[in-house]
Amino acid sequence: MLRWLFPSPSEARLLGQERLRGPTAWVIAIMSFSIMIIAAAGLALANTAGTLSNAIQARYSIEIPGGSGRIDDLLATVRSAPGIANVQAVPEAEMRRTLERWLGPAAQSSELPVPALVNFDLESDTSLPALRRRVQAIAPEATIATHREAVGPLLRSLRLLQWVAFGLVLLLSAAASAAVVLAARGALDTHRFTIEVMHGIGATDVQVTSLFQRKIAIDASVGSLAGAGAAAIVLLMLSAGAAFAGEMTGGATLSGLDLLMLGLLPLALTVLATWVARTAVLAALRKAL
Amino acid sequence: MLRDLDFRLANGGFYFLTGPSGAGKTSLLKLLYLAQRPTRGRIRLFGEELTDAPREILPQFRRRIGVVFQDFRLVRHLSAFDNVALPLRIAGATDEQVEGPVREMLAWVGLADRASARPPTLSGGEQQRVAIARAVINRPDLLVADEPTGNVDAAMAQRLLHLFSALNREGTTVVVATHDVGLINATPGAKLIRLEAGAIADPTGALRNPPRTAREA
Numbered sequence: 001m002l003r004w005l006f007p008s009p010s011e012a013r014l015l016g017q018e019r020l021r022g023p024t025a026w027v028i029a030i031m032s033f034s035i036m037i038i039a040a041a042g043l044a045l046a047n048t049a050g051t052l053s054n055a056i057q058a059r060y061s062i063e064i065p066g067g068s069g070r071i072d073d074l075l076a077t078v079r080s081a082p083g084i085a086n087v088q089a090v091p092e093a094e095m096r097r098t099l100e101r102w103l104g105p106a107a108q109s110s111e112l113p114v115p116a117l118v119n120f121d122l123e124s125d126t127s128l129p130a131l132r133r134r135v136q137a138i139a140p141e142a143t144i145a146t147h148r149e150a151v152g153p154l155l156r157s158l159r160l161l162q163w164v165a166f167g168l169v170l171l172l173s174a175a176a177s178a179a180v181v182l183a184a185r186g187a188l189d190t191h192r193f194t195i196e197v198m199h200g201i202g203a204t205d206v207q208v209t210s211l212f213q214r215k216i217a218i219d220a221s222v223g224s225l226a227g228a229g230a231a232a233i234v235l236l237m238l239s240a241g242a243a244f245a246g247e248m249t250g251g252a253t254l255s256g257l258d259l260l261m262l263g264l265l266p267l268a269l270t271v272l273a274t275w276v277a278r279t280a281v282l283a284a285l286r287k288a289l
Numbered sequence: 290m291l292r293d294l295d296f297r298l299a300n301g302g303f304y305f306l307t308g309p310s311g312a313g314k315t316s317l318l319k320l321l322y323l324a325q326r327p328t329r330g331r332i333r334l335f336g337e338e339l340t341d342a343p344r345e346i347l348p349q350f351r352r353r354i355g356v357v358f359q360d361f362r363l364v365r366h367l368s369a370f371d372n373v374a375l376p377l378r379i380a381g382a383t384d385e386q387v388e389g390p391v392r393e394m395l396a397w398v399g400l401a402d403r404a405s406a407r408p409p410t411l412s413g414g415e416q417q418r419v420a421i422a423r424a425v426i427n428r429p430d431l432l433v434a435d436e437p438t439g440n441v442d443a444a445m446a447q448r449l450l451h452l453f454s455a456l457n458r459e460g461t462t463v464v465v466a467t468h469d470v471g472l473i474n475a476t477p478g479a480k481l482i483r484l485e486a487g488a489i490a491d492p493t494g495a496l497r498n499p500p501r502t503a504r505e506a
Contacts, residue, residue: 008383008384009384010371010374010378010384011378013366013367013371014364014367016366193362193364193365194364194366196362197362197363197364197375199348199351200322200324200351200356200362201351201352201356201375201376201379201423202348202349202350202351202352202354202376202379202380203348203379204345204348205345207379286344289323289324289325289326289344289347
């Protein structure tokens, strides 16, 4: 199937042996590297957003301003309500530690009122208004916050970034294609005389095109594999950081399918470059007799 | 610019195309080997109307034409062997299939020991012989040569003329543009087409073998 990628010695001699002297392989290597990194980031963002979204989908918090005096009654009421799971009271010490990041040592002051906070999961068919009535019977000033509303802007930003990454992958692919078109035109100019001679003695456009297509396919393969290899090394080096980020976001990492998609990107880039080269060369040849 | 040309080449004929510089010989040859389309008029080649033929079908006709260009048009980065082998490879022959015929042809034009030399290292005469070998390697139905003996000595010119004649005897139609009176005189039976200012100079005498005294350089 890939026999056409390996020309006979005589075919290889027709366009000379300038494969890696030209910039095509280098340009494609840079594009491949960038595409891999951005695609990996995009996929990780998508996974992070998915994990975060799943984690907070049914998560709620009850907040009682001014203290935790009624926290035990509140916990008992919430736990006894139907469709409620994973009820946890956030310890006051933990809340003060969190506030310390912004307020400094003042967060530990007893003069600073810290609200009581109870987190829980609510099944979808459970009535939130009914729960709210039961909670406010104990603490009228209590409010119930929906996590997905609170984290909504962050999720939207993550999803936007994911689409930005997808768009960048497309833009870089388009830029790689443009580079291939320029390379193909440059190669045509360089070999114009050879092409004229070949045409003059009966070569078809397809025969001439196959020489350039093969040359650019080889350059694109070498470039995209080199770029992908470099990107893989960078991604491995970042894996420790990714694990840290994954811990923060509920363990979102690249799945096997993601890795397969990333692995196919160099092949996709090679196929794209080859197709673009073929189209560009055929279009240019059609202008001559 | 060519004008008012109306002639036909007999299948298997041998023709010399003469005329002063700028008369249109090279332009006429370009029309013959399908490197240009006429702006007016019709061209019929190998029984096919090719004036407006789609370019996709032209290669199959070009493969039946051997061309010796005035400026040789050898591919500089290919060896003499590869230049001569090019028409065969384009026609689909494998490296093994071209080996014998190309070696034989190079030996015939006296370049057996220069097979691996590239054109820039060859003399003008040697390049011309490589160009001729390339033009005739696939035994074309039509051989078009533009000043094919301009850079070779008299002995080699005779040898090349014998090659053309041998091809002609086997049925190849030969058209040679030349100023070489000796070449014309040495080819009995060849017909003469004289161009002047883009037109055939003597319509009544054209396409006939004129008397020796009427031949001009």
